[in-house]
Amino acid sequence: MKIALLSYSTRPRGGVVHTLHLAEALAALGEDVTVWTLGRGGDTGFFRPVSPAVRLRIVPFADGPADETVGRRVLRSIATLRDAFEPAPYDIVHAQDCISANAVGPCVRTVHHIDHFTTPELAACHERAIVEPYAHVCVSTAVAGELRAGWGLSAEVIPNGVAYDRFAATDPTARASWRSRLGRYVLTVGGIEPRKGSLDLLEAYALLRVGHPGVRLVIAGGETLFDYRDYRARWAARAAELGVEPVVLGPVPDSDLPALVAAADAFAFPSRKEGFGLAAMEALAAGVPLVVRDLPVLREVFGPAARFATTPAQLAAGLGHALTAEDPARWAAGRELAAAHTWPEAARRHLTLYRSLSGRRRSPGSSSRRAARDRRRSP
Structure with a gap:
């Protein structure tokens, strides 16, 4: 099949990581795959x-x-x-975000998670990118349930893969280099932004330091299209009030990321909204204890492999336990869970879906999409 996968950026965000791994796995199965994206900056x-x-x-x-x-x-x-894309050569056009879904016309859409925007242009982009595609994929049952409840739409659930070997077998010298630089640390990946629960993690870290004064909080990532300067200013001001100084690395070179993850003493994932939690699954592949926010989607994905927390105090307690207590059963469950999520399997399931959609490409305004809009607008 001739397949176009579309994303909005070349930079490391979960949806972009997903797009590249899926493209490579589809190509390894012999499919003709093109990735389209915007080259920013x-x-x-x-x-x-x-x-x-x-x-x-x-x-x-x-x-x-x-x-x-x-x-x-x-x-x-x-x-x-939209001006650059030509859909004619492709059997499947598959958009991974609301920007690309708005740009390409009839498409398959992966809804990684459902956002709630207040900016009018973003809210309209988000809505069209849900109701206009003729088929939908979700990376968890929880998000598929949100799509069904909010819009009456059914989605194929195909979980993410994980590059297990890349995180499970990292270079000891590279891990030692991170430990020499940072000491003992709790890591989170995703930057400082509202959806990632960064303020809650900051409060939790201040509590954690009471019993573990030598442990650092390290924050990696943060490449984003959105403007979170006000939130980051609030975060910095609160850090100063609490007397804590997290290490903010920003985007980390992709080649350095596995060792950074594997050298961590614990991985914190207090996101307020997620579709799967790929960065957290990578931490499990690396054998790092995981503490996540208690959300239905994260219960679904991580089950017995993670500790769950709702408040900053609970998050601090979970991280403190991860720092001090061996938990071989949870460690083994995490490794087993991560190893079970493979990109080749995700690609095979996508191909099955694509083949089932043969001949089903519809034009905008089809009756099914009008019905979805009507259901969403009804009181």
Whole structure:
């Protein structure tokens, strides 16, 4: 099959990581795969090397004016990708986010998680990207349930894979280098933003330091399209009030990430909204104790492999337990769970879905999508 997978960025976010791994796994099965995306800030390639079996189409996307709002940047992103994309060569057009789904017309859409935006342009983009696609994929049953409850739409549930070997067998020298630099540390990946529960983690860290004064909080990642400067300013002010100084690494080179994860003493994942939790699954692959927010989706995905917390105090207690107590049963469950999620299996399930959709491409405004809009708008 000729397959187009579309994302909105070349930079490391969960949906972009998913897109590249899925593309490579589909290509390894013999499919003809092209990844389309926007090259922001002069990017001409992705944050990591991509298999030469995958074609890449990176559409230049120039920086906007300094006062450009997020809403206008989203509209410009959609227009830029729409002007460049030609759907005719493809049997399947599969969008991984609301920007690409708005740009490409009839498509399959993976709904990784459901957002609730207040910016009008983003809210409209999000809604269209749910009701316009003719088929949907979700990476967890919990998110598929949200899609069904909110819009009356059915989705195929295909969980993420994980690059298990990459995180399970890291270079001892690289791990030692991180430990030499950082000491003992709790790691989180995803940056400082509301959805990641960063303020709650900060409060938890202040409590954790009472019993573990030498443990550092390390925050990696944070590449995003959105403007979280106000939230980050609040986070920095609260850190100063609490007298804590987390280590904020920002985006980490992809080659360095597995050792950074594997060298951590615990992994914190207090997200308020997730579709699967790929970074947390990578931590399990590395054998790192995991503490996550008690959300239905994370209960579904991680089950007995993680500790669950709702409040900062509970998060601190869970992290403290992970730092001091061996838990071989949970460790083994985590490794087994991570090893069971493979990208080849995810690719095979996507192919089964794609083949079932043969001949079902619909034009915008089909009766099923009008019905979804009507259900969403009804009181």
